[in-house]
Amino acid sequence: MQLTRYSLKNRLSVAAITLALLVLGLYGLSYLPVDLLPSITYPMIKVHIWWRGATPDEIDKSIADPIERQMATVDDLDYLESSSIEGMYTLLVNFRYGVDVNVGYQDVLAAMARAARQLPADMDPPVVVKADPSQLPVMQMTVSSEKWDLTRLRTWSEEWLSQQIIAVAGVAGSELVGGYKREIRIHLDADALEKYHLTVPMLIKRLSEENIEQFSGRLTVGKKEIIARTMGEFASLEEIENLVIANKGTSVVKLSDVAEVSDSHEEARVITRLNGKPCVKLSILKQSSANTVEVAQNVNRKIAELSRIIPEEITLGIVENQADYVQGALDGVKSSAIEAAILVILVVWLFLGSWRQVMIILTALPLTLILNFGLMKIAGFSLNIFSLGGLVIAIGILVDNSIIVIESVAARRAMKPDEDVDLAVENATAEIGPAIIAGTVSFLALFLPFLLVPGLLSLLFNELIMVIAGIVMVSLAMAITITPSITGFFLGFKSSRKGAGKFAQFFEQMNFSYGRVVEIFCRRPWLVTVVFAAIMFFSFSLASRNGTEFLPKMDDGRIMVKVKLPTGASLEQTSIALTAIERQLADNPLIESIFSMAGGRVWGLATYEVANEGELNIQLVPSEKRKISTAKFIAQIRPLVMQVPVPGGMAMVSQSSIKGIRKLGDADIELKIKGDEVSVLFDNARKFMSALSDQSGLANVNLSLDMTKPEFQIFLDRQKAADCGISVAEAAQTLRSLVTGTIATRFRDGSEYYGIRVIIPENRLVSQQDLELLPITSKNGNVYKLSEIAEVKQAFGPVEIIRDDQIKQVVVRADAAGISVGSALAQIKEKIGNIQLPAGYTLSYGGEAQMIADMIRSVTNIMLFAVFFSFIVLTVQFNNVKLPVIILGSIPFCISGMFIFLFLTGFPVGATVLIGVLVVIAATVNDGVLLLTFAEELSENENLPPLEAVVKAAKLRLRPRIMTTVSTLAGFIPLAISASDGGGMLQPMAIAAIGGLTMEIFVALFLMPCLYMLLSSKKNSKLNNPELTTL
Template sequence: LGVVTAYEGASAEDIETRITKTLENQLSPLPNIKEVSSISDENFSVISLRFEWGTNLDEAANDVRQSLDFAQERLPEDAERPILVKFDLSMMPILFFGITAEKSYPKLRDIVDEQFADPLKRLPGVAMTLILGGLTREIQVEVDRKRLEAYHLPIDHLVRTLAAENITQPAGNLKVGLTDYILRVPGEFRKVEEIGQVVIGQSRGGSPIYLKDVAEIEDSFKDIDRRVRIGRRQGLLVMVQKQSGANTVTVADRVKKALPQIVAGLPEDVEVATVMDTSLFIKRSIRNLTETLLFALLFVMIVVWLFLREFRCSFIICLTIPFSLIVAFVVLYILGYTINVMSLSALVIAVGMVVDDAIVVYENSYRHYEKEGESKREASIFGTSEVGVAVRAATFTLMAIFFPVMFVPGITGIMFRELSLVIIIVLGASLVGAFTRTPMLASRRIPLPSIADDRKSIVSKLRGASERAFLSLEGAYRSLLRWSLGHRRSVIVSATLLFIGSLVVASQIGTEFMPTMDSGEIYGYIELPTGTRIEKTDQVMSRIESLMEAGIPEAEVIFARSGVSESGVGAFMGRRSDVNTILVGARLVPKGERERSDADVAQDLRRQIGALPGVKTIDFTQDDFMQRMMTGGVKPVQVEIYGDDIAATDSVALKVREILDKVPGLTDVIISRQPGKPELWLEVDREKAASLGLNMSQISNAVRTQFYGKTATQYREGGEEYDTFVRLREQDRTSRDDVLNAVVMTPFGELVPVRNFATIREEMGPLTIQRKDQIRVVNVGGGLYRRSLGDVVGDIKEGLKEIQTPPG
């Protein structure tokens, strides 16, 4: 479970102190909590709650909601209500659409919301859609500070007045004659122009002071602190998420089927492109596994025929394969499983084992018929009963190997439970078939090749040649067996040495949790120096897009996004967003149509982007959304450093990074806590402030409203709500003197400049503060490129032995 809390305009340390710690203290005592981790970023607090395996998340979510209700009273007034997010691997995004426009761009977000996202939400299986980017309408009230001071009014008074003037309230009912009237006082603004006509006070001469006298009211858009482009055209992204339990491929196909009709209703200049489609990877994986399964069936039949050299025998034995597969499909259907990568992998693994029992039973029945001179019926009965115990023991031994896997807890159990179940079902079905169908068919169809036939047809000649070859092989084996029995000590010593040698070789084989897969998509995160403005970030992003167009001919679609996250959910997956961060991505053509893998494409692009001036860090670690959600954004290789002292932990993190940079096969080494962002601290003299009747809350709220702004009320139009945002105009908030010239209303009705009781000093604050189990933590991690996880981790452990960690 996750908890996201937005507190716009706050630094990472403010978020940690005022929101994250408050919520952690309330949530940590909950039952079955295994781990509490958090990220305090600018504007957002993100807390991840991991529970013990088997915990009922619905009940846990109810406990979390109750704790959040208790904590709400302790949060800042301007902070938004914490949002509880339930992360389910089955609910991960399945589609990303990139939507671009030229003339319609100013209204693109509203167009997409009403004409694109809403129809998608109504499709069966679609849980939600999320729009990223675009312009959001906002009614901006830009206040002229000098005029406001001239009328002796504080900016907080404007906020309160607007909220009080924009209200519609029922006032009861009135019975007149036979009619019962409902009294209603309609006071909401009907037009934007009415906002400027609000009376905010009276002049000394008694004339009314209107809002338009001290401020400019503009029907505009929220400040643009993010950019989104698809194919180098400005636009936005739409994420589609399926419902829990819904089939990814079915829902994605349903969405794509409805897409042409939805797109037809959009304006002509609006274009839609599919940026990411997880169903394509699933379809390709299933198609490849299906082809592998068919080839496996073919090769098994060929091998069986080569050894038995009789079509009728091969047919009887190979009938075990479809019978076992049909049984497996029936059981999967009854248990509610699907045909997926794991179930098909199990069939591929088991298809070679299902014929073993039938081969042993049939071969022994054939021997009784040919060598013992028994009838077909007798040969089938006695041949089967003779090897019955051995066949059952062999099959049950194989089943016993996979049976414990079904009870493995955690994500490993989720991944391999179905695989082991399918293999057990297929082996059980093959055992039943070997003891029933195989002897029944053998009692009727056992052939006995005649010597005369061996001299006629080509097939007969091939059979004779192969028979002589197998007899020679049997003779060689008999000689080897005779020698082994006569030299037992040599055999035992050789086997022991071979076993020891295999252990030595096994220790040299690399280890990793998940193999590297070519998903046909690449994603990269680029960071510029801290404090870089969004305009400069956008310029660098444009240059990166040019590199991608020229350097990735395999790309079908490219996209780029920079700036601040709108939801903060990305922090759950280990991704930080700020005005100096860039996300780029590309969807590649199918693997068979390109020479380079997605990792090779990312590696080449990494080198090109690294040569650009101003680029600080690059992260092209290739993983998918499922892996991100499974690990909470943890990189394939990560070192955690605990400690509340920021300077000390940062020093250790730099030493760890130096070690990781030297490890072969480790790329994109990044420290999670980046150098601080420049901050201006307003140092308040508490004694002077107290003498004026002011406290820290009054001062901070007044300064925040003037420079960041405050939503005074909601303007409603056409069934939609838009923020009415109040703050000083831009020319009154451009320098340090503007901060010191900001005024605060005292309880005595006097406007006092901030410079009378405060000074400004420049500091550096951390961009992101991570915590784990209520302790600050710094992560140093990187991605893998053409080297196994186990080998990389071994080198890192050796390097970390050289680091001396300070106390605490």
């Protein structure tokens, strides 16, 4: 080959070029960002709208309807998901994979603009953001104090601490949850308002008019230009209290006459604690291009600097440091990579029996890896568990081409010891060159179709696949350039086989015995094929018992306990229930921290205010300090949590999902019942929930909809209201201002502004009668009690209204407990099979079960693409169909080993297993090419019959075939036994690959020759040739 000849004649030039590439690779490695996951951009846009005090029904009709009608017209839309809860509307606009998210973002903004005229005037401006996992908090810390109240603590955190953190390199912003936001409150006296015939709108208007700082103009004084400003902002609370609201004859009515002004805080809707102590949580967001580990380190250094000036009363704590998870996961995968490299080198040494040849591999291995880091930097990749996982997988593969070249050179040197070394190396490489090029192309044909299938799998595994492809291509270039050059240098004029150890001698004896066995098997090809087929069908029967999952859980020690009390339960009741669970778990030595949030439900970066819900985020000690996995710990504490009384409610314990990987829904399995009437949906959903509530293997069975939220419904008598000069809109707005309050203007204190809220005191609104006595003022100034123009009735309404593609739905949720998600789904389908839905109502599945279904479709497409392209490549290479059929027909037999090993180790079949399948297929194709191309050459060049040709080829190609497969298998062993967080994610893949490769060895050694015999022409066979036994 020309490249090989050039490398042998210009070793110094090749060394210089290699050194330059090596430096570039090391430079790329030093600047590769570090993260847990690859950079993922989901084709999804989020819309958040806050409408304080609005009920789910109001939001559904006034916001969801007009917006979703417009969103349905957006191009390339996949589906819509929305949620309407008290005070908040959330819409997820999901586009098809492959769509430019920036274009989709502009389309969503345009749709929002079209719907704007139909939306309520008093709602907050919509917040429209792209779904970017990189925006998730890189660190979550808490601020607590024994001496400061929560208002002061929140104010200090917001105005000082967060500003210090935002200035840190790589930090994009911060989010605060908990504590009390400072607010100036004007508590109205309803009787005084009625006495002075004042209305709430009048007060709001006066406050707004009297709190102004405004530019007035410019004056030229001498040679200077001076601006004039009207300075009318409130300077103190006393000034607000003394504000004249109205003139009544000779007397004036001040604000203090009808209201009490206080420096207070917003209504507490969320209560946060760390290890039982009240706190404020500060979430730190990184810039999308920033390095997670570096940002966290920068923040830690900043906190250390600030510790000297932070008040002594303040205590800072850590709820979660994403950098710890990232570093721990990556360290585990890096360790697996080093161990894999050592195992591969040992395997090579055992088979080659020469340290000089091992030195060749030792040179090629790091060179290939370092050059690949440069390619990763050019491609914009990061060091994450998937890209490093691709590196670990490729370690066992990247030496295959070099092994084949070295083996070919060694064999030629053994046959022609007097041949010039460089000429021997060149000729040996030329002989094997077409085979390794074809093998590499076949390998790429298997893996690259993965990138053609859109979806979450492609986003997750893109870097892993590209890293493997990059390493394989670099290893091919190394095998035909650097490896021959180094081989000629190390081998000199001596035979590489001299001094081979006992293992080599044993292998030679085994080779002789193997020739006899494979001959016997090839004389009975049908019997051998039936035996392998029986093993295959048995393993496939085990596959259904393995179960399925989307991604393995990481043993990162993150646990979520969710508490849901009956609708209508107060924030205080929810907090009490969480406190009881905290106390139950507080003394457990394996728990490092417990962060509690009552009244909040977290979704991405948004925290919903739901008074009857709460959650505990439990962090266990690092995995090296505990002997129990996160999953087993959950099984231990679940009974303890269930013992805690949650009056009328329930507690749910589950492992926290992997941050950055979007999970469809809130549970492993979701039953989605869709239809028009919420009440009908609710009744039918309860039937499903009742059927599943006592099912073994399921936990946390719950319903998304609760129709028992108590509410006061106010029905205006239109005729009476009209006679009084009051419209429905005026009455509704007045009631909202009195009950929820209205921000009339802002109070400036230093450089910060705080809302001035006009509201009726909470202690004046504790009953239906209090509501009925609220004053409603007409346009002519007359004051009426609400009961005079309306009837107040107590009723019940939904807590949350969920839509899917504009259709209302109720979701029954359940988590798998002790079994795989696939097995749990099969149980559910069997259990609910007899439940019938009314006409017009449908049932579908969501959660991880939906992700598994999507995965199976994607995997099917990927496998079809891979097999098709492999068939095309092999057909072109062999120029016939027989050999590709033999090679690809062997694949199901090899995959059977994968199912057996997964069953024995108790792992379900998931997305990561697919990579193991592709590796097994690649090894099968590689071994098939090495065996069958040589058999065909012997058959044509030496005119040997099929039996004699395939037996001779099997013997002569035994060493490189076993060595390449075993080296690939050895590369997976560290991942298979890894107990680290990152390794745990890839552990099922490694076990599947080991099982498949183990079976592939037997298939390549014994079944492939038999299949070759079955498809070869019988008239050319010499099944009874006695001379074969002497081969």
